Amino acid sequence: MSYSKYEYSDINIEKVEITKGENQVVKVKVKNISDRDGSEIVQLYITDLYSSVATPLMQLRGFKRVELKAGEEKEVAFILLPDDLALWNRAMKRVIEPGEFQVKIGAASDDIRLESSFHVK
DSSP states (O other), X not given: OOSOOEEEEEEEESOSEEOTTOOEEEEEEEEEOSSSOEEEEEXXXXXXXSOSSOOOSOEEEEEEEEEEOTTOEEEEEEEEOGGGGOEEOTTSOEEOOXXXXXXXXXXXXXXXXXXXXXXXX
């Protein structure tokens, strides 16, 4: 439990479109807006918006603990690997399907602060 409060801003997805074999970089700024030092766990979730099989609404694909002094801001970067975007298709093969992926950043799955998206071709 943290007694500090945090503000998330400036979500940046490196590439608007990637190929199936490329990594994707997602960056976000987190600022401690309280008067005491603290630690925040920044979480990254994805949603596959158009898949051929049912997939979870949100899938945790990364998290990082960030130590922030009072008033301090840091940039947090995540790397999504191709396997992070893969699913098991109807033939039970692990594949990456083309389409749009939504990225959600927050302190928890029920505390999403920022959203953006990118395409896989």
